[in-house]
Amino acid sequence: MSDLIRRGATAPLDVSADWSELRDWVALLKPRVMTLVVFTGLVGMLVAPGRIHPILGGVAILCIALGAGAAGCINMWYDRDIDAVMRRTIRRPIPAGRITPGSALAFGVFLSVFSVLLMGLATNPVAGAWLAGSILFYVFIYTMWLKRRTPQNIVIGGAAGAFPPVIGWAAVTGGVDVLPLILFAIVFVWTPPHFWSLSLWAHDDYQRAGVPMLPVVAGARETRRQILLYTLVLAPLGLLPALLGFAGPVYGAVALSLGAGFVLHAWRVWREPQDEGGVSMEGDKAARAAFRFSLLHLAGLFAALAVDHWLRAAGVLA
């Protein structure tokens, strides 16, 4: 009887322990960041000419999600020392001691190989090769080579996050074309203002960890200037699909508004008091708003491209 009571009492605890362990494995895949990565890949597929069987399309999206997650997992394995000293990352499963570094590495490598092979078999070898290239780029070029060496780390390394629309397009067509390359360029130029806005207020973390992010190395003023410059390039770049006839007026109008909105946010970041010693509360507020807007900007731009494509395919728009 006492055994029954004991089992009855421990069962719910075991279930919640299982769930929290599962949550830790999922956390290794950086799921929140990857949602937008996967969305850009999905739109790359949707606007590509030709057809893919919906099940294979679903598998391709799963592969982008798993591949991107696997790359994030290996990144967390490699960066476990710096994650342990940054407030933002200290509670991650490896620094918190809930998952061992070896298990995380094995998980990331397994998922990388699995997602690339599945992508290659389910769609075509070109898409598999693009996915493999993105994972290798993020792990070796960004994480292991550039991140701890140069403030240009995210400018060059950011290319990894710009591949998904190209991968999605390749999954459908087996090749690459001008539009996916423009989408690549948009995400590439979007990444620095996205990340540097965040790094303005996460500045202390990076300084403590010795990561040479721009505000640490060049100061808040230079970072604000760079954010503004990148958004000034990004706004016209966002219009390019419409200007070159790959998208119609719906996309054009949304791109114009979102591009102007991001420049406005960057302008506010630039205009805040520019004390080099640290970021003021006001500057902090503007940078946080610019970071949040960066997410809306990219999601909105890609959503508009998909909607515009459907409207034109359905003959609603010329």
Ligand code: HEM
């Ligand atoms: C090298 C390039 C990039 C760097 C260094 C970077 C860095 C970051 C960091 C540090 C965060 C805070 C998230 C956290 O605390 O875990 C973040 C958030 C986010 N990033 Fe990026 N990012 C990059 C590229 C991208 C790309 C390409 C995308 C999507 C296309 C993206 C989408 C997001 C999203 C959706 C969030 C918000 C996550 C949330 O709600 O917590 N990032 N990014």
Ligand SMILES: CC(C)=CCC/C(C)=C/CC/C(C)=C/COP(=O)(O)OP(=O)(O)O
């Ligand atoms: C298909 C494929 C492989 C896509 C990769 C997508 C990609 C590179 C997204 C970048 C996302 C990201 C959170 C970077 C931050 O790295 P960090 O190590 O600087 O951030 P952290 O400090 O939060 O760990």
